[in-house]
Each structure stands twice: as structure tokens, then as C-alpha cells.
Amino acid sequence: STSPESLKTGIKLVDTLGTIDELTVPAGALTIIAGRTxxxxxxxxxxLALNMSKNYKESDIHFFSYEEEREAILLKxxxxxxxxxxxx
Numbered sequence: 001s002t003s004p005e006s007l008k009t010g011i012k013l014v015d016t017l018g019t020i021d022e023l024t025v026p027a028g029a030l031t032i033i034a035g036r037t038x039x040x041x042x043x044x045x046x047x048l049a050l051n052m053s054k055n056y057k058e059s060d061i062h063f064f065s066y067e068e069e070r071e072a073i074l075l076k077x078x079x080x081x082x083x084x085x086x087x088x
Contacts, residue, residue: 006026009023
């Protein structure tokens with residue numbers, strides 16, 4: 001059997017040698033982003049979700065957070081989508 005192809009995120013990674021790779025998310029798997037407070041986890045996930053929703057219009061993208069309320073996530077996502085800073 002074959003495993004599903006990884007999902008493209010539209011985010012490029014550059015290592016210290018200048019090699020450029022695209023960040024991908026394994027298909028059919030649960031992906032967890034973890035790190036210390038205020039290190040950009042939510043911002044990364046918002047950008048991943050928005051980019052992947054553009055790349056995979058027919059797919060469902062689910063976003064879960066234990067740290068922020070639904071309304072705050074939605075506001076951040078909308079502001080990221082229109083490229084504006086939050087006014088709250």
C-alpha cells in the first residue's frame with residue numbers, strides 16, 4: 001500500500017548552508033506544534049492553516065488551540081488573511 005502524499009504549506013525553510021526546502025505536513029496524521037510561550041506557535045499555525053486552505057480548496061483544514069478563545073483565533077486569522085495587525 002502507499003501512504004498519502006505530504007501536504008504543502010507554502011512555507012519555505014532555509015538552513016545555514018542556504019538550502020531551501022518547503023515545510024510539509026504529513027497527510028492523514030495528527031501534527032502537534034509545541035513550544036514555549038510567545039515563540040510564535042499560533043502565528044505559525046494560522047499561516048499554515050491559511051496557506052493550506054488556499055492550496056487544498058476541496059479539503060477541510062481543522063485548527064485547534066488550548067490557549068486562545070475561538071473568537072480571538074478567528075480575529076487573528078482574518079487579520080492575517082487581510083494582512084492587517086490586530087487592533088485589540
